[in-house]
Amino acid sequence: MEKQMVTILQKATIGMAPYETLYGRKCRSPLYWDEVSESQLLGPELVQEMKEKIALIRNRMLTAQSQQQSYSDKHRRNLEFAVGYLVYLKVSPMRNVYRFGNKGKHRPRYVRPFQVVKQVIRHEPLDIQPNLTYEELPVQILDRNEQQLRTRTNTLVKILWRNHGVEEASWELEQQMRDKYPHLFEWT
Structure with a gap:
């Protein structure tokens, strides 16, 4: 039953059974073969025929996908929330x-x-490069901490980055930040 359902679904999407698309004829059971040895295509003709079949399958799958997408777009709606929802x-x-x-x-x-307590929309324009990247720049130092290891002590600073909130601030090595961004440490 499940196999029949899969075949029915495949027929619905590409318009024919998978066997028929690959071999160009209807699937017959072994009891009804016309001859034991059928002529087979070899060489470039077989390759060309397979390319055509694959192109046909791709086109039919794209058509089915487009139909499904337009159907789902009709039933999709934007979510809107108000205070108190x-x-x-x-x-x-x-x-x-x-x-x-x-x-x-x-x-x-x-x-x-x-x-929903309040609606907050935060929009900050990004300085996007032509290759669709942007540079992360530190804004200020929020905190400082020392990390004790076995043989040395690392000094860490908590950095607030541009286009990010305080909750997304990260701990970085102080020396690396001093080398890259000396303007952050002018107050020391």
Whole structure:
């Protein structure tokens, strides 16, 4: 039953059975072969025929994909939230990370409803290069810490980066930051 369903779905997307697209004829059972030895195509003719079949399959799959995309676009809507709405937080699955006490198939996909308190839209224009990259520049030093290792002590500074919030600040080695960005340390 499952095999028949797969064949039906494949026929629906490319318009013919996979056997028919590859071999150019309907699939027949071994009981009804006309002759034991059928003539086979060899050489460049076979390669050309296979290229044509692959092109036909690709075109039909693109057509089916386009139809499915237009159907899903018709039924898609933009989400809009107002202050006071209750919304669920979607949890992204990550390997070996257990959130909210459960793991495996019993872990929640969405977490309890949260109330929208205020709407915040933060828009900062990026200075994007022609190759679609941008340079991360430090804005200021937020904190300083010393990390004690066995043989030496590393001094770390917490850097606030441009186009990022305080929660995304990172700890960097002070000496590397002094070498790259001396203007951050003018106050010392």
